[in-house]
Amino acid sequence: MESTAIDDRLFVELDPPLLAGSSCGDCDVVVFPAAHRCPGCTGEYVTRIALPNRGTIWTWTTQAFAPKPPYQPSSSGFEPFVVGYVDLGAVLVESRIVGEVAIGDEVELRLLDVGGGQVTFAFARVVS
Amino acid sequence: MSPADIFVVGAGMHAFGRHDGVSGRDMGEHALRAALKDAGIGWSDVDAAVGGSNVSGKPDSLVSRLGLTGIPFTTVKNGCATGGVALSTAADMLTAGRAGIVAVVGFDKHPRGAFASDPAAYGLDPWYAQTGLMVTTQYFAMKTRRYLHRYGLDEYALAAVSERAFANGAAHPMAWRRTPLTSAQVLASPMINDPLTQYMFCSPGEGGVALILARGERAHDMCERPIRLASVEVRTRRPGSFEVFSPWLTTDPVHSPSIDAAASAFAGAGVDPADVDVAQLQDTDSGSELIHMAETGLCEHGEQAQLLGSGATDWDGDLPINTDGGCLAGGEPIGASGLRQVHEVVRQLQGRADGRQVPGGPTVGFTHVYGAPGLSACTVLTSR
Numbered sequence: 001m002e003s004t005a006i007d008d009r010l011f012v013e014l015d016p017p018l019l020a021g022s023s024c025g026d027c028d029v030v031v032f033p034a035a036h037r038c039p040g041c042t043g044e045y046v047t048r049i050a051l052p053n054r055g056t057i058w059t060w061t062t063q064a065f066a067p068k069p070p071y072q073p074s075s076s077g078f079e080p081f082v083v084g085y086v087d088l089g090a091v092l093v094e095s096r097i098v099g100e101v102a103i104g105d106e107v108e109l110r111l112l113d114v115g116g117g118q119v120t121f122a123f124a125r126v127v128s
Numbered sequence: 129m130s131p132a133d134i135f136v137v138g139a140g141m142h143a144f145g146r147h148d149g150v151s152g153r154d155m156g157e158h159a160l161r162a163a164l165k166d167a168g169i170g171w172s173d174v175d176a177a178v179g180g181s182n183v184s185g186k187p188d189s190l191v192s193r194l195g196l197t198g199i200p201f202t203t204v205k206n207g208c209a210t211g212g213v214a215l216s217t218a219a220d221m222l223t224a225g226r227a228g229i230v231a232v233v234g235f236d237k238h239p240r241g242a243f244a245s246d247p248a249a250y251g252l253d254p255w256y257a258q259t260g261l262m263v264t265t266q267y268f269a270m271k272t273r274r275y276l277h278r279y280g281l282d283e284y285a286l287a288a289v290s291e292r293a294f295a296n297g298a299a300h301p302m303a304w305r306r307t308p309l310t311s312a313q314v315l316a317s318p319m320i321n322d323p324l325t326q327y328m329f330c331s332p333g334e335g336g337v338a339l340i341l342a343r344g345e346r347a348h349d350m351c352e353r354p355i356r357l358a359s360v361e362v363r364t365r366r367p368g369s370f371e372v373f374s375p376w377l378t379t380d381p382v383h384s385p386s387i388d389a390a391a392s393a394f395a396g397a398g399v400d401p402a403d404v405d406v407a408q409l410q411d412t413d414s415g416s417e418l419i420h421m422a423e424t425g426l427c428e429h430g431e432q433a434q435l436l437g438s439g440a441t442d443w444d445g446d447l448p449i450n451t452d453g454g455c456l457a458g459g460e461p462i463g464a465s466g467l468r469q470v471h472e473v474v475r476q477l478q479g480r481a482d483g484r485q486v487p488g489g490p491t492v493g494f495t496h497v498y499g500a501p502g503l504s505a506c507t508v509l510t511s512r
Contacts, residue, residue, distance in 0.1 A: 006255045006258060006259060007253055007254075007255040009253075010255065021376070029367070029378065030376075031376050032375055032376040033253075033375060033376075039367075040367045040378075058274065059270040059271070059273045059274040059277070060270065060273065061266055061269035061270045061273060061321045061322050061323075061324075062269075062319065062321060062322040063260060063263065063266060063321060064318070064319055064320050064321065065242070065320065067242075067257070067260045067262065067263045068241070068242065068244035069244070070247075070254060070257050070258050071257060071258060071259070071260045071262075072258070081260060083260070083261060083266055083270070084270065085270065085377060087379065089379075090379065091376050091377070091378070091379065092376060092377040092378070092379060092381070093375070093376055094261055094374060094375050094376065094377075096259060096260065096261070103273070103274075103277050112259075114258065114259055120255065120258075120259045
């Protein structure tokens with residue numbers, strides 16, 4: 001079965017994955033997901049852009065308990081996971097993280113199966 | 129806004145904790161009656177009221193229990209900052225001359241477990257919660273990790289915050305958690321959101337708090353030791369702050385509504401942070417308290433470990449913090465939590481604290497709350 005994005009608006013494309021943000025023509029603020037109006041300066045001249053697919057871990061934590069709905073643990077039970085903010089240069093993006101990381105680690109974008117035939121975005125450490 | 133001549137003349141509280149069979153509104157009513165008794169007045173003397181509850185009913189419906197006196201009753205709902213916003217609203221009514229005596233009440237009764245949040249209420253799409261990102265404790269842990277990294281602090285400082293909170297809570301009859309815990313026990317408790325362990329987090333809880341405010345001349349007639357509300361300030365986030373439920377952040381986010389609200393409160397009161405004798409800071413988790421110590425101006429960034437280690441923030445230290453055990457020992461009934469801080473500072477400045485009394489006759493107090501989606505309310509209270 002082919003996977004679909006949990007929300008199409010998050011992605012420019014799925015294969016290979018690229019995240020869709022937006023950049024403000026007035027103040028250069030970059031946001032994710034893409035916005036129609038700049039939350040920094042309220043400007044209307046925002047352009048949808050593809051975000052870089054590599055960045056560095058800015059901070060991270062573990063999630064040891066199952067979040068409340070609408071999050072659904074997998075059918076085999078909840079598995080703790082890692083989340084973090086990834087520094088993509090112009091913006092920090094909050095994301096699921098696959099595998100263990102430390103601040104400063106270089107990571108790259110990939111897809112993560114969240115069940116029900118859906119995928120979301122995630123970052124994992126670059127294997128050098 | 130600097131309320132020139134506004135005083136707290138009564139304070140009342142329903143103990144925090146778990147109270148089966150007692151509703152949030154019951155606890156709000158209990159606190160209101162205690163505050164009215166403390167002020168030596170009846171409900172019919174109150175000109176206006178402000179109330180806050182996040183999930184436990186409509187505060188203004190309490191008029192059916194206290195008396196249908198026809199007064200204006202404003203309801204506020206601003207997340208964890210609800211109490212501070214309620215107090216600010218009440219102060220504005222007094223400053224504007226719309227009332228001479230205002231009652232403020234906050235209560236809540238939360239179910240067990242972490243708070244559940246609705247993405248749509250925060251302007252977020254379902255994917256954010258469905259993928260497991262919409263969890264407040266993750267935010268606290270990630271902000272804490274970055275802060276420790278930036279300022280060279282470690283988990284022992286986090287544990288010291290919890291140890292002090294539980295020591296203060298053990299001595300406070302209104303606190304929920306009444307058992308002291310050592311730093312070693314805090315560090316050994318299960319990891320919830322790395323680097324924060326179970327005993328570094330507060331729990332959603334139950335409780336109610338009420339305050340009676342009055343203007344100058346009447347305040348001194350009503351109360352032997354009225355406490356001046358020297359300032360109360362509310363601020364929301366600006367670009368460049370690191371807030372809960374943020375799918376994205378600006379690079380190097382170092383700003384915070386806590387910084388703005390605290391600076392404005394100190395300026396409005398004409399008080400220097402160094403003059404504070406007792407402070408209550410938002411401690412949803414020990415990392416947040418650590419960060420708020422510096423964001424509010426009470427210490428320098430990175431100085432916290434030394435202050436905690438030396439006992440300076442203990443109830444008998446130079447800068448006593450969360451003398452009632454804070455959220456960590458009291459739990460967090462959202463609507464009541466900010467008013468609990470003011471209740472504790474008022475009692476400290478009056479020299480009749482319910483738990484550990486700060487020695488030496490404290491005269492300047494400070495309170496700070498922080499809430500989603502990025503707002504803070506701070507007060508300066510003085511006995512002078």
